[in-house]
Amino acid sequence: MVRRSGRRPGNQDTRSSILDAARSAFAEKGYDKASIRAIAAEAGVDPALVHHYFGTKDKLFLASMNAPIDPGTLIPQALRGPREEAGERLVRLVLSVWDSPAGTTALGMFRSALSNEWTARLLREFVITQVLRKAVAELALDPVEAPARAALVATQIAGLMVARYVLKLEPLPSAAPEALVAAIGPNVQRFLTEPLPAKLSAADGG
């Protein structure tokens, strides 16, 4: 690696200040409207330093998404345990993440995904690679059926996010997480482990 003259390597504190600022900006403004300039100003650094550490805005976005939540650890934890309660555990996990400070970031990214093809692709790839692979491994799903099951689970989880956090359809925003786990968990469970319509598992498009 070539060290450019006049630029000193940053430290971890600076890096994490930038990530904090990026998380706030993406959450508040969405991917498109968040600017490197504003993120740098918030972090108290020069924009060039943000580019130096993270490269493009895309890369900064990815870095800021990976930081608050580690789905590679959390999802297997949630799916592990009695198979018949996996749906409830998954709903409990997503609520605990979204209700936490990291959830604000996740919501910003989710909003972005709905208006931005790049982010939609990112989220789709995330769902497929992270969630699906872990679910297949933990629940020993039939690999032929696994994509349909993961996509169906995604309908319920994404819809919960939309209705509770974006549309704010009462009583969802004010409901206790455990009430939502009890209401929605069994539906997720059905998607995970109950028989699927043949046409859907075959994914032949009918």
Next chain:
Amino acid sequence: MVRRSGRRPGNQDTRSSILDAARSAFAEKGYDKASIRAIAAEAGVDPALVHHYFGTKDKLFLASMNAPIDPGTLIPQALRGPREEAGERLVRLVLSVWDSPAGTTALGMFRSALSNEWTARLLREFVITQVLRKAVAELALDPVEAPARAALVATQIAGLMVARYVLKLEPLPSAAPEALVAAIGPNVQRFLTEPLPAKLSAADGG
């Protein structure tokens, strides 16, 4: 009503050309970015005529939303019939609307709702006034439980829209509507008519 000098009342063809253009613009660009000027140009009329017929952009948006779909007619139709199949009928209805040309508009509005507080409020009000009232009337739901049931149904319906049309999580986009009706209908049914967690129906936020 005062007739203003020099302005002739338009005809239905002009009105519907404007509505067609508005539907395309809102679907393609979302609420914020669609402009009256561009809509008028697409419809081949003066922007002043758009304002004359529909007033503000907000009102044009409402008019364009109401035009392709009449939820006040469709939802009671879908809910009418055997109570135990209401969930399947509702999923079949939403797929038939979203797969139709009108569905492109609905998707544009839905995207807007996720990035725009005004549209989110509009959609929330739409769900509450149109969907909920009709569902309560048709299914004779307990009025205390009805808001929670409607909101839960909205989680599944909104999530289906996100996963099939926005994130395009296979096999959902290529699935036959009836495969999705079979997979998702029973979950909607559960939200409509199965017992709710007490905390949720009481909406006490517990």
